[in-house]
Amino acid sequence: MAESAEKMKTSKIIDKGIEEGAANLSSKKIEKVIHDVLQNETGARLKTYVETCIHCGLCSDACHFYLSHDKDPRYSPAGKVKQTIWKILKAKGKVDADFIKKACEIAFTECNLCRRCAMYCPFGIDVSYLISIVRRICFKLGVVPQYIADTAHSHASTLNQMWVKDDEWIDTLFWQEEEAADEIPNLRIPVEKQGADIFYSVIGPEPKFRSQLIYQAAVIMNTAGVNWTMPATPGWDNSDMCMYIGENEMMGRLKKAYFDTAMRLKVKRIVMGECGHAFRSIYDQGNRWLGWKMPPIPVIHAIEFYYELLKEGKIRVAKKYEKGVTFHDPCNIVRGRGLHEMARYVTKAFTREFIEMHPNREHNYCCCAGGGVINCGPPFKKKRVEGDRIKAEQLFAAKSRGAETIIAPCHNCHGGLEDIVHHYGLGMEIKFLGDIIYECMEKPESMGE
Amino acid sequence: MHEIYKFVSGPLVWLAFIIFVGGSLYRLISMAILAKKKDGLVYEYFSLKYAFRSIYHWLIPFCSRNSQQHPWLTLVTFAFHVSLIFTPLFLLAHIILIKESWDISWWFLPEGMADFLTIVVIAGCVFLGIRRIVRPEVRYLTNTSDFIILALVGLPFITGFWSFHQWPGSTFMGILHIFSGEVLLVMIPFTRLSHMIFFPFTRGYIGSEFGAVRNVKDW
Numbered sequence: 001m002a003e004s005a006e007k008m009k010t011s012k013i014i015d016k017g018i019e020e021g022a023a024n025l026s027s028k029k030i031e032k033v034i035h036d037v038l039q040n041e042t043g044a045r046l047k048t049y050v051e052t053c054i055h056c057g058l059c060s061d062a063c064h065f066y067l068s069h070d071k072d073p074r075y076s077p078a079g080k081v082k083q084t085i086w087k088i089l090k091a092k093g094k095v096d097a098d099f100i101k102k103a104c105e106i107a108f109t110e111c112n113l114c115r116r117c118a119m120y121c122p123f124g125i126d127v128s129y130l131i132s133i134v135r136r137i138c139f140k141l142g143v144v145p146q147y148i149a150d151t152a153h154s155h156a157s158t159l160n161q162m163w164v165k166d167d168e169w170i171d172t173l174f175w176q177e178e179e180a181a182d183e184i185p186n187l188r189i190p191v192e193k194q195g196a197d198i199f200y201s202v203i204g205p206e207p208k209f210r211s212q213l214i215y216q217a218a219v220i221m222n223t224a225g226v227n228w229t230m231p232a233t234p235g236w237d238n239s240d241m242c243m244y245i246g247e248n249e250m251m252g253r254l255k256k257a258y259f260d261t262a263m264r265l266k267v268k269r270i271v272m273g274e275c276g277h278a279f280r281s282i283y284d285q286g287n288r289w290l291g292w293k294m295p296p297i298p299v300i301h302a303i304e305f306y307y308e309l310l311k312e313g314k315i316r317v318a319k320k321y322e323k324g325v326t327f328h329d330p331c332n333i334v335r336g337r338g339l340h341e342m343a344r345y346v347t348k349a350f351t352r353e354f355i356e357m358h359p360n361r362e363h364n365y366c367c368c369a370g371g372g373v374i375n376c377g378p379p380f381k382k383k384r385v386e387g388d389r390i391k392a393e394q395l396f397a398a399k400s401r402g403a404e405t406i407i408a409p410c411h412n413c414h415g416g417l418e419d420i421v422h423h424y425g426l427g428m429e430i431k432f433l434g435d436i437i438y439e440c441m442e443k444p445e446s447m448g449e
Numbered sequence: 450m451h452e453i454y455k456f457v458s459g460p461l462v463w464l465a466f467i468i469f470v471g472g473s474l475y476r477l478i479s480m481a482i483l484a485k486k487k488d489g490l491v492y493e494y495f496s497l498k499y500a501f502r503s504i505y506h507w508l509i510p511f512c513s514r515n516s517q518q519h520p521w522l523t524l525v526t527f528a529f530h531v532s533l534i535f536t537p538l539f540l541l542a543h544i545i546l547i548k549e550s551w552d553i554s555w556w557f558l559p560e561g562m563a564d565f566l567t568i569v570v571i572a573g574c575v576f577l578g579i580r581r582i583v584r585p586e587v588r589y590l591t592n593t594s595d596f597i598i599l600a601l602v603g604l605p606f607i608t609g610f611w612s613f614h615q616w617p618g619s620t621f622m623g624i625l626h627i628f629s630g631e632v633l634l635v636m637i638p639f640t641r642l643s644h645m646i647f648f649p650f651t652r653g654y655i656g657s658e659f660g661a662v663r664n665v666k667d668w
């Protein structure tokens with residue numbers, strides 16, 4: 001029974017990137033690439049993690065995939081490691097193309113690299129690191145799901161995630177400035193302002209699909225009287241799918257362009273919009289690849305920025321958001337930065353009724369979109385949504401206690417939660433914290449009204 | 450029989466301890482060198498403060514959310530590990546042997562207590578073995594070596610209990626006891642039992658990453 005299910009699992013979803021990549025593989029190439037990665041890029045951590053794991057299964061309950069698949073052990077963190085890296089090590093790299101296809105699907109679409117399991121393993125074994133090694137091997141073998149590979153290509157050619165052309169970017173900023181000036185006269189989106197206090201950075205999808213977020217940020221910045229700027233050159237985008245496919249070299253190039261831009265503008269610090277993975281890339285992984293222990297310029301996430309503005313009285317609450325809200329803690333800024341209390345402080349200030357979902361804070365369940373999983377695109381959408389049934393249950397429980405709106409300060413979480421809410425018919429609304437602040441803050445005299 | 454006894458309780462003891470200590474040091478030092486060469490970031494980010502914070506929260510039962518979610522397992526594994534380390538160190542019979550050889554001694558466990566702790570270890574092995582079979586998520590990860598390791602741990606305690614109570618064949622069991630204890634010691638550095646020596650480092654490292662860099666708890 002389990003056997004046949006195991007066979008079905010890989011044959012069900014056909015992804016062009018995986019199929020065509022695997023078609024070009026020879027066993028010699030596989031062995032060489034695996035050998036190179038293991039030899040040149042891994043060491044004590046991999047060895048210790050593999051040899052210290054006592055096969056206790058205590059990490060299982062940490063993983064939403066496992067919980068959502070009726071506790072199927074193949075979806076447990078160590079179970080996924082067993083099917084991938086243990087096998088690779090045991091076979092000393094002598095695995096075939098079918099194995100690589102399967103390993104690729106597991107590493108890219110059955111783990112969000114959310115690091116929740118590292119908080120449940122008694123040894124603190126970082127399964128997300130082990131899965132990243134598998135992704136790195138797949139990437140070097142040219143076996144990467146097509147959609148996310150395309151996104152990484154966009155990064156490589158344009159230095160942004162969404163094939164946004166240089167003039168389109170500037171146009172978007174001017175356009176949003178014009179729009180927002182209708183509401184607040186004298187509003188500016190200062191482009192290329194040397195020596196500004198803050199470089200405000202966003203991810204590629206903002207100018208592409210969610211430009212109202214730039215509008216809202218501009219309103220918040222102007223209201224708070226912040227001395228800020230945005231660059232007119234590539235280097236404005238902080239997102240990073242290269243990090244997730246294991247294309248570390250390109251991740252390094254992206255982050256270098258990014259920090260170089262900040263230095264060119266001589267800003268004091270970088271504030272980034274409500275995105276989680278981008279924060280991980282700038283604060284945790286990309287800087288390390290470039291040899292910076294910590295980012296060369298202070299970087300703060302929007303949550304921390306809003307918190308500061310509110311504490312300093314630069315933004316004020318005009319009215320409270322009426323509907324009951326719950327807060328979804330994104331992995332990359334909560335397990336990745338501990339911003340959960342600040343987020344609650346701001347949320348509670350602007351809302352009438354706050355309802356915790358359970359578990360919450362650093363123990364929150366993942367949205368199942370992060371780690372590049374949602375970026376693997378439509379072929380894996382159903383699998384992704386079904387792999388997070390536990391999230392739907394958690395949200396439903398919050399809803400039954402009065403939560404109508406979910407605040408999720410992360411783009412990936414937004415996408416993931418939208419799909420979950422839709423698929424499971426939860427009928428909840430999802431907002432960024434910035435949406436709420438924009439709606440409920442005191443604004444300068446409005447012309448429109 | 451006497452010759453064998455003399456051998457296992459004399460030269461072999463020395464050998465076992467030398468391999469245990471030497472092997473553990475070798476594993477730790479070679480890992481430290483490898484880390485320096487290939488994972489320099491482990492040193493960069495290691496923070497004693499947060500390492501200890503993490504180790505503390507994971508050594509004390511019911512501090513971590515995971516240990517609260519599995520109360521029985523937490524109780525058993527805690528009792529099991531404590532008894533496993535405590536009993537041989539404070540067993541009267543062991544202390545007498547050491548006193549005879551080197552004329553040093555220390556506090557020892559009352560007899561009934563020692564018996565109880567030994568049973569805890571044996572029962573713990575049985576519990577963990579059964580858990581490996583009945584829990585699907587554990588069975589999936591388990592291979593033969595996991596059972597062998599449990600047997601290795603259980604054997605010195607079973608045989609020790611047997612010979613102490615002078616049950617039939619206790620001389621043989623006594624020899625087996627010493628021998629299996631030596632095998633266990635020797636195996637620690639070279640099998641998954643090395644989780645004992647690596648625990649502070651894996652835990653400490655992730656504790657440092659979570660605490661010092663990411664400003665968040667890891668339990």
Ligand code: SF4
Binds near residue numbers: 063080116128
């Ligand atoms: S999705 Fe999260 S909890 Fe599950 S294996 Fe990956 S990092 Fe661990």
Ligand code: SF4
Binds near residue numbers: 054056058078120125
């Ligand atoms: S909890 Fe840790 S030691 Fe246990 S199986 Fe999972 S990764 Fe291995």
